[in-house]
Amino acid sequence: MDEKDLNKERLELALEAAGLDLWENNLLTGEVTRKAMKTFGELGYNDQEVLHNLKHMLEFVHPDDLEMIQTAVHDHLAGRTPEYRCEFRLRSKAGTWIWYANYGRIMDANSTAPGQRFIGVTFNIDNRKRKEDEIAQINRKLAEQNTMLQSMNAALERLASSDALTGLANRRTLMELGAKECLRAARFSHSLSVLMVDLDSFKAVNDNWGHSVGDRVICAVADICRQRVREGVDVVARLGGEEFVVMLPEASLANAHLIAESLRQAVQEQRVDNEDGNPVPFTISIGVAALGAGGESFEQLLSHADKALYKAKQNGRNQVQIFAPLPHKPQLVPPAAANPG
Numbered sequence: 001m002d003e004k005d006l007n008k009e010r011l012e013l014a015l016e017a018a019g020l021d022l023w024e025n026n027l028l029t030g031e032v033t034r035k036a037m038k039t040f041g042e043l044g045y046n047d048q049e050v051l052h053n054l055k056h057m058l059e060f061v062h063p064d065d066l067e068m069i070q071t072a073v074h075d076h077l078a079g080r081t082p083e084y085r086c087e088f089r090l091r092s093k094a095g096t097w098i099w100y101a102n103y104g105r106i107m108d109a110n111s112t113a114p115g116q117r118f119i120g121v122t123f124n125i126d127n128r129k130r131k132e133d134e135i136a137q138i139n140r141k142l143a144e145q146n147t148m149l150q151s152m153n154a155a156l157e158r159l160a161s162s163d164a165l166t167g168l169a170n171r172r173t174l175m176e177l178g179a180k181e182c183l184r185a186a187r188f189s190h191s192l193s194v195l196m197v198d199l200d201s202f203k204a205v206n207d208n209w210g211h212s213v214g215d216r217v218i219c220a221v222a223d224i225c226r227q228r229v230r231e232g233v234d235v236v237a238r239l240g241g242e243e244f245v246v247m248l249p250e251a252s253l254a255n256a257h258l259i260a261e262s263l264r265q266a267v268q269e270q271r272v273d274n275e276d277g278n279p280v281p282f283t284i285s286i287g288v289a290a291l292g293a294g295g296e297s298f299e300q301l302l303s304h305a306d307k308a309l310y311k312a313k314q315n316g317r318n319q320v321q322i323f324a325p326l327p328h329k330p331q332l333v334p335p336a337a338a339n340p341g
């Protein structure tokens with residue numbers, strides 16, 4: 001055996017051990033000078049079924065992968081890539097698609113007519129591709145589930161922070177926002193007012209027209225409050241039942257009074273019909289309070305507004321009352337303490 005045969009033998013062994021199948025093509029004539037017969041054998045074809053012709057070879061390639069192969073060859077031929085690399089599917093004789101990879105190089109790149117010796121190897125990557133597909137599918141499912149979880153979390157968050165009937169903030173949210181706003185207002189000596197809003201004689205609305213009409217009245221009041229305050233600044237909350245709170249940062253007592261009066265009037269003019277199409281009369285009373293110089297807590301502010309609301313109810317309902325702190329009574333000094341000795 002001469003050195004050439006020995007080298008050929010060594011190469012065959014190396015290719016076999018690496019699972020590589022050598023091919024050689026002439027890109028100028030389209031002739032396949034060495035067919036990757038190990039690959040075609042694996043796909044179920046015999047030597048006669050595979051012609052020494054590049055055009056014929058490409059007929060085994062999945063139609064979706066053809067353009068990618070042609071681009072990779074073209075880029076390499078034009079010197080844009082140091083080697084030709086490509087992954088594609090080949091049709092087996094049984095009709096299934098199997099993934100392969102190509103790695104090759106134009107060996108006569110420096111000649112005047114390069115492309116006559118395009119040499120490379122093909123190797124089976126089907127297992128790897130299938131695993132990649134499985135992983136991609138799992139990742140897609142995980143991403144879908146993640147999106148679903150995120151939207152469920154957002155929905156849960158909405159449910160936990162808002163009132164189911166009106167969509168307004170609930171008591172918990174109001175108390176959280178209110179406490180923060182109170183601290184901020186006290187720290188920077190800014191105004192902060194609250195309106196305590198309550199439907200008048202609402203029991204009668206329910207008793208006369210039913211609970212569902214009562215619910216619609218509650219929603220109508222919620223909408224009026226929501227529409228008439230500054231979006232993103234003021235907070236409208238339903239405390240429960242027929243009671244609402246409107247928190248007005250940066251609003252003085254006088255401004256809050258004006259807003260309260262406009263809400264009261266808007267509610268009085270709002271029409272909600274009963275099941276027979278007849279209007280249901282309803283009004284609200286409002287208590288207004290503003291943060292004083294003493295830096296009260298939000299709970300105290302609400303309690304002041306509630307006291308004003310009580311006054312509005314006592315005075316006949318459908319009105320606005322302002323919380324006025326009782327005038328400070330001077331402490332009487334006991335005579336004994338005044339005249340010691």
Ligand SMILES: Nc1nc2c(ncn2[C@@H]2O[C@H](COP(=O)(O)OP(=O)(O)OP(=O)(O)O)[C@@H](O)[C@H]2O)c(=O)[nH]1
Nearest residue numbers: 198199200201202203204206211214215241242313
């Ligand atoms: N439709 C409906 N009614 C509710 C809801 N929550 C509470 N109520 C009713 O609201 C009514 C509140 O009645 P009261 O607390 O006696 O007060 P009021 O009749 O409005 O009288 P004043 O507040 O004194 O003017 C009760 O009849 C409750 O059943 C609700 O979500 N939907």
